[in-house]
Amino acid sequence: MIMAKDPVCNMDVEEEKADFVVHVHHETFYFCSERCKEEFEKEMGLIEPAKGIRIWSRFLKKLSNGADKEFGGKPPKCH
Ligand SMILES: [Zn+2]
Incomplete structure (x- = not known):
């Protein structure tokens, strides 16, 4: 055993x-x-805690709102 x-x-x-x-x-x-x-x-970071996902999507939303202001509605160029 x-x-x-x-x-x-x-x-x-x-x-x-x-x-x-x-x-x-x-x-x-x-x-x-x-x-x-x-x-x-x-x-170990093998699974995302549900709470983490919610915070992350809120962060992304905030980020895209910020980009709208900064770039006058146009998405920033990534390359
Ligand atoms: Zn145990």
Whole structure:
């Protein structure tokens, strides 16, 4: 029986029975629960937290509004 450590809560997880597994950078991580797995994926930037996406789209909207003023309604040239 091989035990791995859940990197989020430091709980011992039995590798063979682990339901929550993440492979990243050629390493395998085992988790005790979906919650810990998600926490880890967020930490590693593997998934975007829903809140982050909302802030990001608001930022982009603000950015395009600013561009409208600065460039008189024409989109800025990108090349
Ligand atoms: Zn855990």
